[in-house]
Amino acid sequence: MPPDEPESPKIGLREKKKRKTRMTLQQQALRLFREQGYHATTIEQIAEASEISPSTFFRYFSTKEALVLEDEYDPVLIRAFQGQPPDLNPIQALRAAVSSGFAMFSQEEKDALRERTDLMLSVPELRAASLIQMNDSLLLIAEIVADRLERPRDDFEVLTFAGAVLGVMMSVQLYCSSNPEADFVATIDEALAQLEAGFPFVRHGSVL
Structure with a gap:
């Protein structure tokens, strides 16, 4: 890294866990979309595949559309x-x-x-x-x-x-x-x- 280039801020454990959960949700959602189609896949199915509750899903994404776009x-x-x-x-x-x-x-x-x-x-x-x-x-x-x-x-x-x-x-x-x-x-x-x-x-x- 060049000396005049600022170091990237370190990511805390909480932020790492949050990012990992978001990635898991997107990965499981994409798998379900491939297997059964976007419209046939529900938030409940994505949450279950990600081993979280549907209410927890909404802490990370406000809608199924947001899961794809964000x-x-x-x-x-x-x-x-x-x-x-x-x-x-x-x-x-x-x-x-x-x-x-x-x-x-x-x-x-x-x-x-x-x-x-x-x-x-x-x-x-x-x-x-x-x-x-x-x-x-x-x-x-x-x-x-x-x-x-x-x-x-x-x-x-x-x-x-x-x-x-x-x-x-x-x-x-x-x-x-x-x-x-x-x-x-x-x-x-x-x-x-x-x-x-x-x-x-x-x-x-x-x-x-």
Whole structure:
């Protein structure tokens, strides 16, 4: 670790237990979804498979939809973004944060993210819920970028940039869903690189 890079805060035992329970719930839910379908799977079944009570389930996820849409990635990526050197522009810092942030997760966790994304795109109510969630995601991106640039969080250029990044993430989800062989993290980086380059589209050898 470079000397000027802040160390990641240690996770306490309580937080580790909470994270482990959330992962167990998602893992068991995905298994049940594969075996019997999303709609046929109940919260009671997920709780039973995870060896907890239904009431305990709601301490971790407010709904079955939240179990698919929510994860531990945002806080990790935010910390990684905030820890990037100040001389990087926002896209460079974001690309570096994605690379270092996702490196902290196991392949099993990445595979689960991919499966949840595919599920979100294929189940209408999950897709609708994700669209509602996007406004919060846009504001979150705008917030950390504005703080980095020392600009107001409602700065129009910052909001526009956040919208562009969110669009990139949506395109990556759709592309990877249609191309299972594509590496999710590498595709995010490639898409952000295209955004940084200003999308120099080429047709028949000519730049548009």
